[in-house]
Amino acid sequence: ARYREIDDNYFEELENILIMSDVGVNMVMTIVDEIKKEVRLNNIKDPREINEIIADKMFVIYANDSIMTTKLNYAKEGLTVILMVGVNGAGKTTTIGKLAHKIMEEDHKKVMVAAGDTFRAGAIDQLAVWAERLGIECVTGKEGGDPSSVIFDGLKRAKEAHADVLICDTAGRLQNKVGLMKELEKMNRIIKREVPDGPQETLLVIDATTGQNGVNQAVEFSKITDITGIVLTKMDGTAKGGIVLSIKDMLNIPVKFIGLGEKIDDLQEFDLEQYIYGLCHDLMG
Amino acid sequence: MAFESLSDRLQESLKKIRGQSVLTDENMEDMLREIRLALLEADVNFNVVKEFIDHTREKAKGQNVVGSLKPGQLVVKIVHDELVELLGTEVSEINVDKNPTIIMMVGLQGSGKTTSAGKIAKYLRDKKGKKPLMVAADIYRPAAIEQLKTLGETLDVPVFAKGTEFSAEEIVTEALEYGRTNNNDVILIDTAGRLQIDERLMKELENLKAIANPDEILLVVDALAGQEIANVAQSFNDQLGVTGAVLTKLDGDSRGGGAISIRYMTGVPIKFIGTGEKLENIDLFYPDRMADRILGM
Numbered sequence: 001a002r003y004r005e006i007d008d009n010y011f012e013e014l015e016n017i018l019i020m021s022d023v024g025v026n027m028v029m030t031i032v033d034e035i036k037k038e039v040r041l042n043n044i045k046d047p048r049e050i051n052e053i054i055a056d057k058m059f060v061i062y063a064n065d066s067i068m069t070t071k072l073n074y075a076k077e078g079l080t081v082i083l084m085v086g087v088n089g090a091g092k093t094t095t096i097g098k099l100a101h102k103i104m105e106e107d108h109k110k111v112m113v114a115a116g117d118t119f120r121a122g123a124i125d126q127l128a129v130w131a132e133r134l135g136i137e138c139v140t141g142k143e144g145g146d147p148s149s150v151i152f153d154g155l156k157r158a159k160e161a162h163a164d165v166l167i168c169d170t171a172g173r174l175q176n177k178v179g180l181m182k183e184l185e186k187m188n189r190i191i192k193r194e195v196p197d198g199p200q201e202t203l204l205v206i207d208a209t210t211g212q213n214g215v216n217q218a219v220e221f222s223k224i225t226d227i228t229g230i231v232l233t234k235m236d237g238t239a240k241g242g243i244v245l246s247i248k249d250m251l252n253i254p255v256k257f258i259g260l261g262e263k264i265d266d267l268q269e270f271d272l273e274q275y276i277y278g279l280c281h282d283l284m285g
Numbered sequence: 286m287a288f289e290s291l292s293d294r295l296q297e298s299l300k301k302i303r304g305q306s307v308l309t310d311e312n313m314e315d316m317l318r319e320i321r322l323a324l325l326e327a328d329v330n331f332n333v334v335k336e337f338i339d340h341t342r343e344k345a346k347g348q349n350v351v352g353s354l355k356p357g358q359l360v361v362k363i364v365h366d367e368l369v370e371l372l373g374t375e376v377s378e379i380n381v382d383k384n385p386t387i388i389m390m391v392g393l394q395g396s397g398k399t400t401s402a403g404k405i406a407k408y409l410r411d412k413k414g415k416k417p418l419m420v421a422a423d424i425y426r427p428a429a430i431e432q433l434k435t436l437g438e439t440l441d442v443p444v445f446a447k448g449t450e451f452s453a454e455e456i457v458t459e460a461l462e463y464g465r466t467n468n469n470d471v472i473l474i475d476t477a478g479r480l481q482i483d484e485r486l487m488k489e490l491e492n493l494k495a496i497a498n499p500d501e502i503l504l505v506v507d508a509l510a511g512q513e514i515a516n517v518a519q520s521f522n523d524q525l526g527v528t529g530a531v532l533t534k535l536d537g538d539s540r541g542g543g544a545i546s547i548r549y550m551t552g553v554p555i556k557f558i559g560t561g562e563k564l565e566n567i568d569l570f571y572p573d574r575m576a577d578r579i580l581g582m
């Protein structure tokens with residue numbers, strides 16, 4: 001370890017590391033206070049012992065007595081619908097490709113995708129390329145058309161073809177765009193109407209580079225849809241995605257998957273311990 | 286909401302001072318602490334915030350704010366001026382005097398390069414009477430070429446594409462020739478998104494730079510980005526020599542503190558802002574307006 005003593009400098013360094021990882025300042029204070037308390041309580045003097053305490057405390061704070069699973073919630077019978085939402089460029093479409101692959105490989109399900117982004121140039125083609133790579137059906141509508149009708153067609157087609165899972169792509173939208181959020185609400189409503197208990201998963205895709213605005217994203221998308229989990233993308237980069245700690249703290253939305261690249265198998269189930277280690281790696285040495 | 290906006294926060298802390306007729310060393314530190322928190326919540330880089338606070342303290346001391354009769358106004362002005370200075374004081378236009386002017390778009394995945402290429406093509410045609418050509422040099426992202434072609438069709442701006450069977454280097458080499466024979470006076474090269482630590486892809490950009498000898502290398506940065514964007518920008522700049530930045534997605538409700546970090550860490554001016562998904566949603570970057578926006582003035 002870099003540190004010989006657990007003193008104020010040590011805790012300041014921990015605080016700085018967490019702030020620089022985009023964990024919100026309030027959350028950082030909570031975490032550091034808890035760790036300080038624990039250190040005092042156990043009269044810890046040896047830096048080698050503190051690593052375990054940091055990891056434990058952060059684990060407990062994040063978990064906060066909630067049930068966390070990285071397993072997908074499949075419908076008991078019939079079609080499972082997964083809805084992908086998030087701001088522009090976060091990685092929704094790419095994650096669909098990776099997630100479909102994972103579901104097919106690991107859970108041996110029949111997957112279809114629906115191209116619910118009818119707005120962005122090339123969005124339909126992009127999803128179609130992924131579907132072709134996977135050898136699965138991609139339900140599309142017209143560019144510029146109503147995304148809800150594409151979702152409707154997708155649901156219908158998935159039922160007809162006895163697919164197990166339909167993953168619905170949506171256009172990127174900033175959470176302060178009222179019209180676009182209404183449009184998402186409509187898509188969600190159609191899924192609810194057509195599929196009992198659907199959508200079984202609504203995944204909010206967040207780019208690890210995201211700063212404090214990530215909390216607003218989670219808050220506003222949660223108002224429209226029942227977010228069941230976060231996919232934290234671009235974790236192969238140098239950003240740490242610490243905002244997910246603030247989001248979990250405020251809204252109790254857990255991370256389910258992390259994106260580690262642009263290839264088909266660059267998606268992993270979220271491992272909290274590994275994540276915490278990654279955050280504090282510099283301090284723990 | 287849990288997070289007050291930077292402006293609210295600063296207003297709040299400055300209000301406290303405004304109420305007081307005399308600023309003491311002590312309430313000065315309180316205020317600086319508030320400013321620090323506000324800047325961090327606005328995603329200004331941690332190290333930049335540190336220096337900003339030190340400068341502000343020094344300036345405030347130098348101007349005898351402590352003990353002065355209207356300390357609030359003075360501190361507002363100091364903070365505002367300091368922000369403007371960090372943001373670059375003046376509007377930086379892109380340089381399109383050369384014929385052809387060659388512009389290369391670079392940045393992280395999903396930051397808005399392709400969309401911004403379309404926006405800049407439109408801007409230069411409509412506002413500067415140019416005849417742009419866009420070049421599809423992203424051979425990796427699925428349907429990146431279709432995306433650029435669709436933008437080109439919408440704008441009625443030509444797109445040079447060769448599919449994904451050729452290297453980006455080959456595509457750009459041919460595109461330059463094509464542009465010359467077609468009298469395009471601006472050539473905009475759309476490159477694939479990449480991480481600054483991806484050596485192979487960063488080398489590709491270095492190759493493209495050597496081939497195209499671009500007049501502008503624009504780093505496209507997402508206004509939603511947090512702490513790490515300062516390091517990202519610095520790394521792109523170190524490896525490529527960036528001439529300007531494009532700050533996208535400012536139509537969102539992020540506070541965009543990354544703008545301050547990028548400018549401070551790299552010295553690279555922000556030349557355009559993106560304010561929406563449509564191709565007309567582009568504007569020049571006015572440091573003064575950005576500082577005003579940050580301070581809520």
Ligand SMILES: Nc1nc2c(ncn2[C@@H]2O[C@H](COP(=O)(O)OP(=O)(O)OP(=O)(O)O)[C@@H](O)[C@H]2O)c(=O)[nH]1
Binds near residue numbers: 092233
């Ligand atoms: N390095 C890295 N890049 C990623 C990852 N996930 C997505 N990307 C890239 O990020 C860019 C944007 O991804 P998309 O899947 O198009 O994002 P989106 O959210 O669908 O974007 P919009 O539909 O435009 O809102 C693409 O270049 C992807 O290849 C990841 O985990 N790591």
Ligand SMILES: Nc1nc2c(ncn2[C@@H]2O[C@H](COP(=O)(O)OP(=O)(O)OP(=O)(O)O)[C@@H](O)[C@H]2O)c(=O)[nH]1
Binds near residue numbers: 534
């Ligand atoms: N709201 C908003 N969206 C934007 C802005 N600029 C770009 N976008 C959106 O951001 C997403 C990503 O934009 P792209 O232009 O595909 O980004 P890119 O950097 O080319 O992405 P890659 O090529 O995958 O690295 C798309 O959904 C765009 O419509 C902006 O200023 N405001």
Ligand SMILES: [K+]
Binds near residue numbers: 208234235239240
């Ligand atoms: K990372």
Ligand SMILES: [Mg+2]
Binds near residue numbers: 092093123169170
């Ligand atoms: Mg998409």
Ligand SMILES: [Mg+2]
Binds near residue numbers: 399476478
């Ligand atoms: Mg692109």
